[in-house]
Amino acid sequence: KQEVTQIPAALSVPEGENLVLNCSFTDSAIYNLQWFRQDPGKGLTSLLLIQSSQREQTSGRLNASLDKSSGRSTLYIAASQPGDSATYLCAPQTGSARQLTFGSGTQLTVLP
Amino acid sequence: SAVISQKPSRDICQRGTSLTIQCQVDSQVTMMFWYRQQPGQSLTLIATANQGSEATYESGFVIDKFPISRPNLTFSTLTVSNMSPEDSSIYLCSVEGLRQGATNYGYTFGSGTRLTVV
Numbered sequence: 242k243q244e245v246t247q248i249p250a251a252l253s254v255p256e257g258e259n260l261v262l263n264c265s266f267t268d269s270a271i272y273n274l275q276w277f278r279q280d281p282g283k284g285l286t287s288l289l290l291i292q293s294s295q296r297e298q299t300s301g302r303l304n305a306s307l308d309k310s311s312g313r314s315t316l317y318i319a320a321s322q323p324g325d326s327a328t329y330l331c332a333p334q335t336g337s338a339r340q341l342t343f344g345s346g347t348q349l350t351v352l353p
Numbered sequence: 354s355a356v357i358s359q360k361p362s363r364d365i366c367q368r369g370t371s372l373t374i375q376c377q378v379d380s381q382v383t384m385m386f387w388y389r390q391q392p393g394q395s396l397t398l399i400a401t402a403n404q405g406s407e408a409t410y411e412s413g414f415v416i417d418k419f420p421i422s423r424p425n426l427t428f429s430t431l432t433v434s435n436m437s438p439e440d441s442s443i444y445l446c447s448v449e450g451l452r453q454g455a456t457n458y459g460y461t462f463g464s465g466t467r468l469t470v471v
Contacts, residue, residue, distance in 0.1 A: 275459045282467055284359075284445055285396075290459035330395065332460075338409070339449060340386065341460055343396040 243268045243335045245344035253350040254321055262316040262347045264331030269312050271333040275341065276305050276316050278327040285330065289316070321351045359446055359463030366436055366470050373432045374466045376446035381426035387419070390443040390465075399444075402429050436470045443467050 244267045254260055264274075273292045277285040289305040291298045291314065297306040302319040314331055328348045332341040356379040366372050376385065387399040399419055400408040408421040422430045433440050446463045 273459065277462075282443070282465075284443075284465040285447075285462040287459055287461065334460075338384065338401050340398055340401065341396075341447075342398075345395045 243333060243342040245331060245333065245342050247329075247331055247344035247347050249347055250345065251348040251350075253352065255352050256321060256323060258321050258351075259317070259319050260321055260349070262318070262329050262331075262349070264314040264316070264344055266312045266314075266331075266333045266342070268333075268335055269309050271309060271335050272339055274305075274307055274314050274331065274333045276303075276314075277330045277332065279330060279346070280327050288329075318349075321349075323351045323353045325349060325351050357446060357448065357461055357463040359466060361466055362464060363467040364469070366468065368437050368470055370436055371432055371434045372436065372468060373430050374444055374446075376429050376431075376463055378427045378448055382448040383426070384449065385423065385429045386447040386460075387421065387429075387431045388445045388447060388462075390445065392441070396445065399431070433468065436468075438470045441468055441470045 246265045248263045271293055275290045276288045279285050289298045289300055291305055291307040304317040306315045328346040330346045331344045334341050358377045360375050385402045388396040389399050390396045398411050399414045400410045400421055402408045402421050402423040404423045404426050418434055420432045444466045447460050449460050
């Protein structure tokens with residue numbers, strides 16, 4: 242059964258800092274891995290999708306890397322802004338139903 | 354990627370009653386997924402709904418408590434039955450994006466239904 246761990250659980254940084262969120266997973270037989278953000282009480286917004294054959298994916302100030310063999314993914318956020326404050330969730334896709342398994346998330350607060 | 358409309362966005366319900374959550378997708382999809390997010394927790398998969406067959410439930414979730422309908426390829430409902438305060442959660446539906454060429458759009462989520470049981 243896939244298990245996903247995200248570190249740190251919470252992070253508070255001043256505006257402008259570059260930061261790294263970590264995700265590890267136990268079953269390396271993944272189809273792809275997706276990063277989401279969730280604002281309080283809201284649904285999920287997809288940030289980046291990395292396919293199993295890729296090593297990284299970029300969108301604006303976000304860059305996600307994937308090391309499938311070691312079961313790790315990293316989300317890098319450059320020049321953080323208060324609007325980046327949210328919970329970030331990592332979710333590898335595995336199994337015959339291609340379902341997502343979620344980590345517990347990293348709660349990010351960017352202080353102005 | 355797919356666009357999902359989920360409703361209601363929130364509700365406050367009396368214990369012992371039932372609530373049906375609707376999820377409408379703007380394109381045909383084979384599988385739809387229903388998740389629960391309890392307060393302060395991450396998302397847990399409740400069940401996978403295929404059109405034309407019974408939903409597949411994850412461990413800890415049963416059809417009597419969470420009946421699911423999937424009448425066509427763009428619509429599904431999840432009912433939370435005989436509710437108790439422990440059912441207070443955010444419920445979300447999700448679909449996998451259509452694959453076009455080499456592009457996989459990944460999963461898209463509805464905006465969620467915030468349920469409070471009193």
